[in-house]
Amino acid sequence: MAEDLRDKLGAQHLPLRDQVLTALRTAIIDGDYLPGERLTEDRLAEDFGVSRNPVREALRVAEAEGFVVILPRRGAVVASPSSGTISDMFVVRERLEALAARLAAERATAADVAALRVLLEQGREATDRQDLRRVAELNSALHLRILQISGNPWLSSIAKALYLHVQWVFRLGAAERAPHSWAEHIQLVDAIESGDGDRAERAALAHLDAASAAAYENAEGGYGSRQRPHA
Amino acid sequence: MAEDLRDKLGAQHLPLRDQVLTALRTAIIDGDYLPGERLTEDRLAEDFGVSRNPVREALRVAEAEGFVVILPRRGAVVASPSSGTISDMFVVRERLEALAARLAAERATAADVAALRVLLEQGREATDRQDLRRVAELNSALHLRILQISGNPWLSSIAKALYLHVQWVFRLGAAERAPHSWAEHIQLVDAIESGDGDRAERAALAHLDAASAAAYENAEGGYGSRQRPHA
């Protein structure tokens, strides 16, 4: 409990490097910086209005997270997720999110389930309103929340990173995924509420399968061919 | 193919930050820097004989990898893996390495299997010689190799990071794991050679279960109590 205080002492201060990292990540995910695009330190520094140092630190982390590739003495470029990478990501994500669903089912409190149901309801509304952007947001929120409920920080942070990348590939490809995934979400939350780990895991897998199928469709048309315009 | 050349152009140059990162990682894993220990930038810079900048960049990555915790305006301390974290790690690792084993079984070439068998043989020799350090090395090499054979870069890099942490916790605890694990390794390689994904996955799981059990024994006696010497 003394620890809680200490953690909070200087905690509200967000170092510039973190702000830069977040901005960089979202810029990449949103496609403001396209795969293969060169990211010079000076330019990023100017874009974000900071000096080179925070930028450099953010770049290293972004590299560790797989958003950029850094070639020694040649600088950073936005990573280019190949279609091979997409399936690789989904295979891993399947295992991880299935595990998360199981753990969540085993550990979820009534409050946790309630929170999930709120997201579900908001998702339904947004879907009705055809507010695709909001639907995508809530989709993320739901998945992230389940990861958090799983209570396993490793699982959570790894799967989260993977999730961000999937999002990235999605946006590069084309539109957001269709709203039909919400039916699967309901199945998943029901399973979690039931406390049945096996059932939750199966639901997560079914959902991920559908998602990966959708991703592939996307990839065929919108992505695969524009990898390297003229190799 | 033009790509290969370009990748290699400046590639032999190892930036200081990378050297620092590697050194820092191994120093932490080897227990030269103990959990909770404070890592001031100046000190690290002096320890490694570089300026503060490379140190700072290495620290950010080390934080992303979970080896250090950085508190804003208070600096970096070596992370303290709790016994909770240990089991969390193993749960994730189980899924990941099981998947790796399956993929490896499905994709391994004859050469891959031969390489694994070489490691196995060397491991047997080292075990006979009671060369525990070498046994541990070969153990790592085997696991990492399987990850590589799986051909999934995400899986590989994530599991590798996890593996490093497990190693870390092991060393903190006490001695290396007993040599009996090599029997399980042989089972695993056999399964991979057979090309039977299910069987490989089962073998990996059996191995991981045993390893996690051993880790727990270790944790009880050697680790849990010395977390904070005098809180």
Next chain:
DNA sequence: AGATTGTTCTTCGTATACACTTTGCCCTGG
């Protein structure tokens, strides 16, 4: 003793300098 105030240690961010590579361009010679 308990609160307050300083002092000191560090981190955080900026700025600057410079060596060294890589890259791109120009220019010359075939």
Next chain:
DNA sequence: CCAGGGCAAAGTGTATACGAAGAACAATCT
């Protein structure tokens, strides 16, 4: 017209210095 050498610009890698602000700790005052 093109090949190839050579040169300048751009950019990274590293070091260093400095100021501002926060946190920890000690000393001081009530």
